[in-house]
Amino acid sequence: MSSSALASKTWALRPGLISGHYPEKDELQDHWIERSLTHLQGILASFRIDQQRDLQQVVAKIEQQGEKLTTLDHDQMNQLRLELHRQFHRNGLSIPLCIEAFALIRETATRTIQLRHYNSQLMGGWSMLHGQLAEMETGEGKTLAATLAAATAALAGIPTHVITVNEYLVVRDARTMGALYRALGLSVGYVTQEMTEEQRRAAYRCDITYCTNKQVAFDYLRDRLTLGNQRNKLQLQLETAYADHDRSEQFLLRGLCFAIVDEADSVLIDEARTPLILTRTIDSSAEHDVYRLSLHLAKKLVTGDDYKIDPESHQVQLSLTGQQRLAQLKLSVASPLQNARRREELVCQALHALHLLRKDRDYLVVEEKVVLIDANTGRTMPDRSWERGLQQLVEAKEGCPLSDAREQLGRLTYQQFFRRYLRLGGMTGTAREVSSELWSVYRLKVQRIPLHKPSQRQKLPMVVVPQSEEKWAEVLASVVALRAEDRPVLIGTGSVFDSEQLSQKLTTSGIPHRVLNARQDQQEADIVATAGNPRQVTVATNMAGRGTDIPLATGVADAGGLHVIATSRNEAKRIDRQLFGRCARQGDPGSYQSILSLDDELLLKNCRPWLLKLMKGKRLQQYGLDQTQQRIERRQRETRRNLLLQEQQNGRLLAFSGHLE
Numbered sequence: 001m002s003s004s005a006l007a008s009k010t011w012a013l014r015p016g017l018i019s020g021h022y023p024e025k026d027e028l029q030d031h032w033i034e035r036s037l038t039h040l041q042g043i044l045a046s047f048r049i050d051q052q053r054d055l056q057q058v059v060a061k062i063e064q065q066g067e068k069l070t071t072l073d074h075d076q077m078n079q080l081r082l083e084l085h086r087q088f089h090r091n092g093l094s095i096p097l098c099i100e101a102f103a104l105i106r107e108t109a110t111r112t113i114q115l116r117h118y119n120s121q122l123m124g125g126w127s128m129l130h131g132q133l134a135e136m137e138t139g140e141g142k143t144l145a146a147t148l149a150a151a152t153a154a155l156a157g158i159p160t161h162v163i164t165v166n167e168y169l170v171v172r173d174a175r176t177m178g179a180l181y182r183a184l185g186l187s188v189g190y191v192t193q194e195m196t197e198e199q200r201r202a203a204y205r206c207d208i209t210y211c212t213n214k215q216v217a218f219d220y221l222r223d224r225l226t227l228g229n230q231r232n233k234l235q236l237q238l239e240t241a242y243a244d245h246d247r248s249e250q251f252l253l254r255g256l257c258f259a260i261v262d263e264a265d266s267v268l269i270d271e272a273r274t275p276l277i278l279t280r281t282i283d284s285s286a287e288h289d290v291y292r293l294s295l296h297l298a299k300k301l302v303t304g305d306d307y308k309i310d311p312e313s314h315q316v317q318l319s320l321t322g323q324q325r326l327a328q329l330k331l332s333v334a335s336p337l338q339n340a341r342r343r344e345e346l347v348c349q350a351l352h353a354l355h356l357l358r359k360d361r362d363y364l365v366v367e368e369k370v371v372l373i374d375a376n377t378g379r380t381m382p383d384r385s386w387e388r389g390l391q392q393l394v395e396a397k398e399g400c401p402l403s404d405a406r407e408q409l410g411r412l413t414y415q416q417f418f419r420r421y422l423r424l425g426g427m428t429g430t431a432r433e434v435s436s437e438l439w440s441v442y443r444l445k446v447q448r449i450p451l452h453k454p455s456q457r458q459k460l461p462m463v464v465v466p467q468s469e470e471k472w473a474e475v476l477a478s479v480v481a482l483r484a485e486d487r488p489v490l491i492g493t494g495s496v497f498d499s500e501q502l503s504q505k506l507t508t509s510g511i512p513h514r515v516l517n518a519r520q521d522q523q524e525a526d527i528v529a530t531a532g533n534p535r536q537v538t539v540a541t542n543m544a545g546r547g548t549d550i551p552l553a554t555g556v557a558d559a560g561g562l563h564v565i566a567t568s569r570n571e572a573k574r575i576d577r578q579l580f581g582r583c584a585r586q587g588d589p590g591s592y593q594s595i596l597s598l599d600d601e602l603l604l605k606n607c608r609p610w611l612l613k614l615m616k617g618k619r620l621q622q623y624g625l626d627q628t629q630q631r632i633e634r635r636q637r638e639t640r641r642n643l644l645l646q647e648q649q650n651g652r653l654l655a656f657s658g659h660l661e
Contacts, residue, residue, distance in 0.1 A: 004050075004113065005385075007105065010088075010090060010092030010093045010156055010158070011157075012193060012422065012425060013153075013158045013257050013364045014156075014157050014158055014159075014257065015159065015254050015255055015257070019255070019422070020255075021227045021255075021397060022227075022251060022254070023255040023256065023257055023422055024254075024255055024256040024420045024421070024422065025417065025419065025420045025422055026298035026420075027648075028177060030147070030506060031104060038440045038443075039436070039440045041439060041440070042435070042436035042437065042438070042439035042440040043372070045435060045436070045439045045445055046432070046435040046436050046439075046446070048436055048445075048447050049135065049445075049446045049448045051447075052123065052447075052448075052449075052480045053568065053627055055123040055126060055127070055447075055449075056115055056123075057325065058095075058099065058123075059119045059122050059123060061099050062099050062103050062106070062122055063100055063101045064120075064424070064509045065100055065102075065103035066103040066104075066106055066107060069103055069104065069107040070107065071105075071634045074127040074539070077104070077107070077108065078185075080104060081104060081155075081184060081185055081286045082185075082644050083367055083442060084097065084101060084155060085281060086143075086156050086158065086520050086632070087186070088101075088155050088156035089156070092156065093129075093152070093153075093336070098126075098129065098152055099371070101151070101155055102125065102126070102148055102152065104184075104300070105117075105147065105148050105151050105152065105180070105184065106122070106621055108180060108183050108184055109144070109147065109180050110185045112179045113179050113180050114181050114384070114470075115144055115179070117144060117145065117148065117487065117493070117549045118140075118141065118452045119140075119270055119450045119452070119588065120136065120138070120140060120141075120450055120451065121136075121141050121144055121145035121148070121452075121608055122145075123144045123359065123447075123450070124136050124140075124142065124145035124146075124148075124150065125146065125147070125148025125149045125152075125219075126148070126149075127425070127447040127449070128145070128146065128148075128149035128260050128425035128426065128427060129148070129149035129153065129425065131266060131423045131424060131425055131444070131445075132423070132425060132426075132444065132446070132447045133425065133426040133427065133428065133431055133444050133445065133446045133447065134425075134426070134427045134428075134447055134449050134601060135260075135427075135428060135429065135431040135432060135446055135447065135449060136239075136427055136428075136429060136449045137429050137451055137455070137580065137581060137585075138429040138451075138581030138585060138587075139189060139430075139534075139549055139581065139585025139586050140449070140452060140586070141452075142309055142427040142429075143176075143177070144177075144451075145427065146260050146262065146331070146427060147177050147180055147181070149260055149261055149425055150181075150482050151180070151181060151186060151206050151556065151593065153258050153300065153444065154186045154208050154441045155186070156183075156185075156187045157253045157260070158257050158258045158538065159204075159207070159209075159255065160207065160208045160209070160257070160258045160259075160260065160422075161209050161210075161211060161215060161216055161256075161258070161259045161260070162208060162209070162210045162211075162259075162260050162262070162469045163210075163211055163212065163213050163259055163260065163262065163267065164210070164212060164213075164261075164262035164263060165212065165213065165262065165263045165266055165267060166191045166213075166379060166527065167193065167212055168524060169193060169262070170190050170191070170210045170211060170212055170267075170463075171190055171192065171210075172525075173210055174188055174189070174190035174210040180186055181207070181208055181221070186207040186208060187206040187207045187208070188206055188207065188208045188209075188210070189202065189203030189204070189206035189209050189210070190209065190210040190211065191203045191204070191209060191210070191211040191212075191215050191216070191219070192215070192285070192453050193215065193345075193383065194606060197252065198467075199253050200219060200337070201251075201252050202330075202334070203255060204252055205254065212242065213271065213414065215219055215254070217251045217276050217412065217414065218276060218278060219253055220252075220256070220407075220412070221276065221410040221411075222252060222278065222410075222414075222418060223251045223253055224410060224492045225278070225410055226250050226251060226411060229653050239539060244433070245524065248485070250586050255422075255486055256420050256421045256422060257421070257423070258421065258423045258424075258425070259418070259421045259423075259424050259425070260425045260427070261424070261426040262425070262426070262427055263426070263428055264426030264428045264431055264438075264444075265428045265431050265434055265438075266426060266428070267573060268414065268415075268418060268426070268438065268442060269417075269434050269437065269438070269640070270443075270445075270572075270575075271414055272413065272415050272441075272640045272642050272643070272644075272645065273636060273639050275412065275413045275643065275647065276410045276411070276412050276414070276417075276435065277387065277406055277408055277409050277410070277411050278408070278410040278411070278412075279407055280349040280406065280407055280409055281404045281405075281406055281407075281410060282407045282509070283404055284392075284404045284405035285404065286388075287336070287392075287405065288638075289400045290336050290337065290346065291298035291346070291350075291389055291392040291393050291396050291402060292396050292402075293335075293337065294337070294343075294347055294389075294393065294395045295347040295349055295353070295354070295393055295397060296473070297326065297329065297337075297350070298347050298350035298353075298354055299349045299354070300325075301325065301347070301419050303355075305319065305321055305322070305460055306318065306319055306321055306322030306325055307319060307322050307358065307647040308349070308353055309355055311356075311357045311606075312606060312635065313635075314356055314506060315538075316351040316352050316355070316356070317348070317514070318344055318347070318348060321633050323340075323344060326340075326343055326344065326347060327340065327656065329606070330453050331391050334641060340422060344462045345388075346389060346393075347391055347417070349388060349389050350393050352390060352393075353390060353393040353396075353397050354652050357390075357394055358497075359398065359497075360493075360495060360496040360497040360500070361413075361497055362375070363394065364380060364496065364518055364519065365400065366380075366397050366437070366587070366642070368400045368401060369380040369400060369403075369506070370391065370394050370395050370398060370400055371518075372384045372385070372386070373496065373518050373646045375542075376653045378496075378517060378518055378540075378608060379518060380518045380543040385406065385533070387406070387408075389405070392405070397439050398406065400425055405492070406555055408491065409656065413619065413644060413647050414542060415441055415442075415640070415641055415643070415644045415647075416531060416644070417607055417646060418442055419441070419442060419443075420582070424442060424443075424444055426444065426638050429490055429577070429578060429581050430574035430575070430577045430578055430581075431446045431574075432448065432574075432643060433572070433573060433574045433633075434574070437637060437640075441640075441644065447514070452587070453585060453586055453587030454570035454587060455584060456561075456584050456589045456590065456591070457580070457584035457588070457590055457591065457592065458584075458589075458591040458592075459589055459591070459592060459593070460592065460593035461593070461598070462594045462595075462621070462622065463591070463593070463594070463595045463596070464596045464597070464618070464621045465596075465597050465599050466597065466599070466616070467597055467598075468597045468599055469597055469612070470597065471567060471596065471597035472501075474595045475491065475502065475565060475567060476505060476506070476509055476511070478563075478565060478595065479491070479506070479511060479537055479565075480509075480511070483511070483535045483537070485560060486534040486535055486555070486556070486559045487531050487534070487535070487556065487559050487561070487562070487563055487564070488533055488534065488535065488536040488537070488538070488550075488552075488553075488556060488559050488562050489536070489537045489538070489562075489563050489564075489565065489580055490531055490540060490563070490564045490565070490583070491538065491539045491540070491548070491564075491565045491567060492540055492541070492542070492543055492564065492565065492566045492567060492568075492579045493517075493535070493540070493567050493568065494542075494567070494568035494600075494601070495540060495541065495601070496518055496519065496541060498518045498541075498568070499515055499516075499517045499539050499540065499541050500515065500517070502539050502567070503515050503539055503548055506537065506539070512536055512537065513536075513537035513538065513539055514527050514530070514531075514537070514538050514539070515538075515539045515540070516528070516538060516540040516541070517539075517540065517541040518541065520634065527540075528544055528549075528550055531558070532550045532551050532553055532562055533553045534553060534555060534556055535558065542570070550562060550583075550585075551587065552588055555590050557589055560588035560589055560590075560591065561583060561584060561588050561590035561591070562583040562588075563583065563584050563590065563591050563592065563593070564579060564580055564583045564590070564591070564592040564593075565593055565594075565595055566579055566580070566592070566593070566594045566596075567595055567596070567630070568596065568600050568601075568602060569594070569596065569602055569603075569629060570602075570629075571601065571629065571632045571633070571636065572629060572632070572633050572636075573626075573629050573633075579592075580592040583639075587617060596625075598615060598616065599610065602628065602632075603615075603624075603625075603628060606628050606631055606632050607624060607627075607628040607631075608627075608647040609623060611627060611628075618628050631653070
């Protein structure tokens with residue numbers, strides 16, 4: 001993008017007369033021809049993610065500008081900052097001014113937080129500022145790179161959201177980078193779940209706001225409820241002048257101006273399969289007996305005869321025999337289950353709770369409460385619940401007190417939400433596999449950033465055995481050998497159940513270790529901090545180290561560094577890469593290996609039976625695993641696409657009566 005074009009766009013990124021009091025993009029309503037063209041553009045863009053010549057030229061100019069700043073004292077630096085701030089407001093985000101800003105931010109970071117941006121981080125920050133997704137390898141310092149884009153945009157008067165995947169990182173990053181922002185004359189805030197509306201509003205009024213994707217999306221939904229159906233931008237502007245009750249004072253956000261999304265593939269891809277639903281609790285105690293009865297009826301049905309389960313689509317379907325058997329049951333006249341449609345829906349939900357949702361994989365039971373587990377990160381989601389009675393049916397299954405149902409107030413998908421930001425940037429270690437989808441859905445181009453130091457990561461040969469017991473035996477033998485070399489080991493498991501099963505085997509073998517899963521999410525920072533110590537063994541679910549480095553203790557690098565063992569394949573290859581990326585960061589040595597079994601649940605559910613038989617021969621094992629992951633990825637991509645199209649269709653159908661949100 002040219003300097004003049006970039007500068008002209010800056011005015012539209014700020015709240016004001018041009019963009020309105022609550023700036024955001026209008027919802028894209030693509031015709032099928034446009035969708036086809038953008039899909040083709042996405043495929044072509046995936047071949048251009050390694051073009052770095054322009055970035056290298058920008059870095060050279062930032063280096064030249066930075067040399068002039070090293071001799072300036074505090075007052076001179078402050079005067080330069082004030083002048084740059086004035087120039088940004090007068091001329092916008094022109095390329096020369098952005099180069100000056102990057103040099104200033106880099107020098108300020110060196111002086112205030114004793115961290116100096118590497119050239120690779122300059123490239124990453126530049127890509128994010130220009131509305132691209134920077135693919136930076138795990139451990140390359142994405143958190144620091146984001147400060148370049150965030151501070152530059154904020155200096156230009158653009159409200160900036162730095163969005164990440166969990167509240168621990170939100171608080172940590174806002175606090176550790178806060179000194180840098182304040183030295184630049186910028187205010188920084190953060191939003192967490194327990195905050196009141198006033199605290200949230202104050203945080204969003206800051207120049208830079210750190211928040212999770214969930215919190216900012218739900219706060220946006222709350223603002224949409226405040227707006228109601230009167231969403232005319234001009235009307236909203238005029239309200240500030242003549243209305244007795246100005247709605248703008250009730251908003252939490254200042255609009256959707258600029259967002260930098262950390263772990264962008266997790267947020268924009270993995271979490272985009274499920275819509276966000278804003279709800280409120282309603283008294284449903286009268287229905288609790290109905291849920292218990294539905295579960296009782298479901299237990300009487302016979303699989304294969306009365307119902308069929310499709311593990312791939314996660315669907316339960318009653319057969320004609322099952323429907324007839326339910327219809328013959330003697331129920332009280334007043335029972336809601338007298339209605340055939342309601343009866344069959346609830347029984348199918350009960351079968352789903354019984355056979356498709358598993359304790360310690362999909363949810364935990366904590367103090368007689370069912371707490372959902374995020375399949376992508378392994379973390380608990382205490383404020384989430386299943387809908388259409390499924391939550392209450394799982395509670396009944398586990399013998400927990402049944403919670404009240406929730407009434408829907410608003411609904412939104414992540415695809416709809418992030419497409420409304422005027423400018424969207426991001427960063428992640430794993431984006432190349434989904435670069436086409438990121439472009440076609442979000443118009444977000446992936447830019448791969450070169451490593452700061454050459455990688456020393458070593459891949460050991462994959463081991464595949466027939467049964468889980470053999471797999472655990474191989475893992476234990478590997479752990480014993482690595483500990484003898486004084487190397488730390490990180491073992492990735494697919495579920496809480498697997499992590500605890502392995503923990504028992506390690507304990508029986510007399511191997512000291514620590515476990516990091518959804519039960520220990522409050523101890524994550526402490527566990528990760530010690531995972532790089534000599535002979536340390538850490539067993540973790542997918543939540544292991546998301547956004548956090550595993551520092552190597554003294555002497556560990558000389559011993560060979562951290563070794564990572566994967567005991568199961570994830571649904572996507574890039575999630576496997578996230579686990580392997582825990583080792584060999586910033587030029588350190590390290591290694592990884594997959595130790596798998598053919599009775600793994602992911603394979604049994606998703607691999608074609610004929611291919612699973614062929615995988616017993618070692619030559620086809622890698623092919624079979626790749627084909628299984630690709631099959632899952634295609635299915636999930638189709639799910640995301642259908643969800644977006646369905647929400648757009650619902651929006652059009654409901655346009656005459658009001659907005660879906």
